Amino acid sequence: MVVYTPMIQQYLQVKADYQDAFLFFRLGDFYEMFFDDAIKASQELEITLTSREGGGEERIPMCGVPYHSASTYIEQLVERGYKVAICEQTEDPKQAKGVVRREVVQLITPGTMMEGKGLQEKENNYIASITCFPDGTYGCAYNDLSTGENKATILNGSFEEVINELALLGAKELVVKSSFEAEWQRKIRERLPVTISFEDDEDIKGDYRPLFRDVTEEKLQITMARLLNYLYKTQKRSLGHLQPVSSYQIYQHMKIDYYSKRNLELTETIRSKGKKGSLLWLLDETKTAMGGRLLKQWIDRPLIEMTAIQTRLLMVETFMNAYFERQELREKLKEVYDLERLAGRVAFGNVSARDLVQLRRSLQQIPFIHHLIEQLGNEVSKQFADRLDPCEEITDLLEKAIVENPPLSVKEGNMIQDGYHEELDRYRDATRNGKTWIAQLEREEREKTGIKSLKVGYNRVFGYYIEVTKANLHLLEEGRYERKQTLTNAERYITPELKEKEALILQAEEKSMDLEYQLFSEIREHVKEYIPRLQALAKTISELDVLQCFATISEERHYVKPIFSDERRIMIKEGRHPVVEKVMNADRYVPNDCVMDNEREILLITGPNMSGKSTFMRQIALTAILAQIGCYVPATEAVLPIFDQVFTRIGAADDLISGQSTFMVEMLEAKNAIAHATKNSLILFDEIGRGTSTYDGMALAQAIIEYIHDRIGAKTLFSTHYHELTVLEEELVRLKNIHVSAIEQHGKVVFLHKIKEGPADKSYGIHVAQLAQLPPELIKRANEILASLEQQDIKLIVKETEAETTHSSRNHEEDKDSNADQSNGIDNRTETQLSFFTDESVQPKKPQLDPKEKRVLDKIKELDILDMTPMQAMNILYELHKKIKS
Incomplete structure (x- = not known):
């Protein structure tokens, strides 16, 4: 068994209560760390690792930092999620019998920072607590120790709601019971950069019962008590600035879940994780x-x-x-x-x-x-x-008491105004007169000795002295000067007169500084009130x-005041995305209108990539959020409902830590919206279903649209490249097609960024690839493949339909006598339908063909599919026409 020295034994006893923290152990002018703390701290702080004898045969790892610069090192550790226990000497070494008594005076953690660079001036530094109750509800309390803010709520949903609340708070530290489920701890650590701490005592202490004057709910008190207990135990002092606990319910505000907040880039951007480019940055x-x-x-x-x-x-x-x-x-x-x-x-x-x-x-x-x-x-x-x-009382006190430019330290004096305290003025007068006497002494000694380089100086170790270079020592009067210190090129002396004055000056200075600190403490206590x-x-x-x-x-x-509608109506004229507009400059941004009411609940948005579909969707959500925080909105006119929730599914991102693919994340976010949205919610879905096969994705997208339309009724913006979905306008009465327009000029796409009614004709994907400057031969090959795929698509339809029509023709031949209106196997309806595609001279009420229909008809002519029986050709073309329209 290793027998350590008394000092190391003391260290180990203190460390036993702070196993999850670095122990800064005060030894003289340094904070020292030993054993594993020393090894890890030397790596994290990039300081020298040394060793010392500890009483055993092996040397103990050790490293340390100067106490006067320790705050810098503490901040570095805390910013990386560590805790630091500050262990100070609590006994005068001169009076100690044996090892000086030491105690931890504060535990500094990520959630309890009170100063330093880690405390951002425009950001709260929250520490939170979660309690799980037997009825399946969760208590959530949080505090900002730097401001004294205390709030608490009860969450009735799933544990996902707990994580969402912690994410919205941006809590740096979470306090839970040691029995808190390990699986929940794992989920929290995976999703959030938070330090988890443990506190099992949930009894309400008498010294902060007044904080619960506005909160009577027992669950809230239990959750908040755990957090407050942790704060008092770690900070080990009175926390008189803590504000009374206020309770809130999450449904009292527009609910924006973590994913939606991230997708809308409300307080930080997705890519940089910084403020610049977010709505917060703009505002x-x-x-x-x-x-x-x-x-x-x-x-x-x-x-x-x-x-x-x-x-x-x-x-x-x-x-x-x-x-x-x-x-x-x-x-x-x-x-x-x-x-x-x-x-x-x-x-x-x-x-x-x-x-x-x-x-x-x-x-x-x-x-x-x-x-x-x-x-x-x-x-x-x-x-x-x-x-x-x-x-006014505090203002008057501070004007009378504190000088304009005091020193940083409160123990160096020179803080208190002259005239504030009579006794302090006397000490200062003695000090100032004494220093005047010192200056006079220097002049007199130079004149008396003839030594022009003679000077009277002071340092903390030797006090006041007369310094004479060795070359001039022979000029001094013998017996009058008492040697005090020898230097390489000079000697320092003291005289009886200087000795007497030194005692008076130093005594006055010491008493002055002590009295100043006492007065400062009294002022501070008065301000506390x-x-x-x-x-x-x-x-x-x-x-x-x-x-x-x-x-x-x-x-x-140039924002406008929003008007709120009780009829769930959206009418935005010339709306803009506030952040994109600022980045682009207002004169370049293309504004767009948005109209939604009880007959236009869902807008299905089609259009090319990069044309502005996502921007349009986001700007509607940001406009609603701006209005509901009490700000004017980026438009020339805006009528809006009050939204209870905003859900977004925009962008693609894997959740690598939890092993979820982009498509799984997409489905989870869609599920969250569908499960919680109400008719008063706003849903933004961008390209739902793109992470799987075309038919799977299209089927899911259509099913989601139908579910929202039939079951929820929320205002929904749904952008897609599945042009087949545009036929839903004919089936869902509250769905309308809109598109972001683009034109093709000289083989290149030009984005107009303008929202128009109706569906888009195509996606211009290869044009966008061309804009991205992919190699020309690659673009050419892509166009060839696209043409080939379109022909294969038509051939497949022809093949499937030919098989069906051959079978129906046989049945028709058997029953031809029963149909008196037929002529050569083609009835009047068939002739009309066939002539629509073939005979330019026979065009009864022929509709205007859109570009997509024209391209398909060109492909039909290339395939020469009319070299077959009239009945087969008619049925094939009729089916193709239906496919085009769908």
């Missing part, structure tokens, strides 16, 4: 970090309650009509710092004097903002103005910020 004209976070929350959860939507729209309209006031507001908002996170840092105890200066500057803007909003002059703006609490008011103010400021942002975007991009 974000917010001037505060709080406003940026709220904007993202609004995009994730659009409203469905009409009054709330209209309130937002009214305020946007008000801002649009008050240009100068809005511009002045935007300038003032630039001076407002992150009040939510400043309040959190005050409560957490890691606020600095610089943070308090930011708080003061922010509060100084509130009276001006209040005046601006009050000037807007309607009932909604008045309500906002009434909620703008300037917190105002945290609820600061959080309420932050909420109002963030809402004003988002609403002015909507007005700014709407004015710049």
Whole structure:
């Protein structure tokens, strides 16, 4: 058995309680790590791995980081999903008997970051908790420790709904019971970049019962209690900034599942996984970090309650009509710092004097903002103005107490204003006078000795000293100078007078710094009392910020105020895709109309690749989302219903981790929409069925369309290259064909990007390949193969139909005497139908042929299929005509 040194034994005892974390063990000026922690940390942080004796025969792996720069290394580990336990010395080494006592003072995890680069200013840093109840429901609670936000809900659906909620939150960490099913843990890890932590204690602790004042549901309390217990255990301090828990139901907002959010690129793009190119990127004209976070929350959860939507729209309209006031507001908002996170840092105890200066500057803007909003002059703006609490007491305190440019550290002094505290002023006077005396001493010593290079200096180890170069030592008066330190080229001395003054100066400086820190702590505690008011103010400021942002975007991009219809009617004139329009520049974007009502529930969209089908579909969804978050929309006129849910199946992607093909992902997303959509939902399906054989895909696509039409009744945009599906317009009364137009010029396709009524004539797939600059010989060969396949298709139809008509001809010969109207085996109907295809002189009511019919008729002539009995030819051509029309 290995017997370790007392210090290593202490390390192992502490580490036993933090097996899933790196233990930063404080030794002097370093945080040290040992054993496996050291090996792994040296790899992750790219720092030197060393070793030390630990009491056994083998040396123990060790690595460390300086305590003053540890935050950088901690951030790196936490950003990669690790946890870091900070173990500090909790005993004065001078008073320790044996090993200095050490304890973990904080566990830093991905969901509990309070500062650093890993905390994005315009993004929440959520930690969530999930509880599974015996009745099959799930409790979901989440918190942003940096802002104090607490929310909870009950989910009644499948576990897939739980994953969807976590994905929408973007939770960095998930807290569950240790008995939480392993299969569920696996599914969560596969789908989400989240750290899973365990907390089995779900009893509600007395110190945060007030947080449940608005939540009485036991399931919510149990779920939230688990999360709060975890926070208190890991942070090991009072969390006075935590806000009362608020409950919500997911059906209170437009439901947008994870796939739809991704496909519509609401907050990040599919390819880059970044903000640029998303709807959030387009809209974000917010001037505060709080406003940026709220904007993202609004995009994730659009409203469905009409009054709330209209309130937002009214305020946007008000801002649009008050240009100068809005511009002045935007300038003032630039001076407002992150009040939510400043309040959190005050409560957490890691606020600095610089943070308090930011708080003061922010509060100084509130009276001006209040005046601006009050000037807007309607009932909604008045309500906002009434909620703008300037917190004058805090502003006055910080103006009197904190200097304009304090140091970063709160223990170095120079934070508190002169005149704020009488005793501090006395210490400062002593220090300043002492330093003046030092400067005077240096001048006098130079004059007395004649040594112009003589100087009086100071360092923390030796205090004040008189430094003389060795070449000038002979000029010093003997017996007056006491040697203090020897350098290579100089000697340092002290005199009795300097010694006496040093004691007075250093004592005053030390007392001054101690008193400053004490005063700073008192100020911080006083500010703590105002945290609820600061959080309420932050909420109002963030809402004003988002609403002015909507007005700014709407004015710049020429958006219009949407009108909401109770008749489930969509009427969008000259609608645009907001993001594509911005990327392309407005003058190049081709707008399109969209009309849907109770007689046009499903639009079946055909047209070439790259013509804009997917863009058109997305812009309808984004227009609806913009309207329901309270923003104007990209159109010249827009009438919309309130949608309860949006489902999209756009784009192709394998789910490699869970082993699902593109087609399986497609079917799962389609199933999700069909299972949950209502008549008040919006469904976007793009190219359903393309991941399998043509007939399988076509059959599935048609069945899905019919199911939505007959069973659900949701407003649906369905794009496809299966032109055969366009005949559904004749069978499904609420389905209409539309297409994105294109023309062929000089053998090349020109996309017009314009939506028109009716089906498209073809897909122009080879033309698109030509635009992609595939080799010319490849394009030529593709056209040859296409022509061959079209001929084979016709020959197959001819062959199948010939067999059928031969059989029917025999039966006809047997019964020819019973039909008096026949002549040479061809009745009047047959002559008419046959002449439609062959005899140009006989064209009774001949319809105008479309391009597809003309191409097929050309193929018929090439095949010379009329070299057969009239009855056979008639039946073959009649069947072909039906095929063309279908």
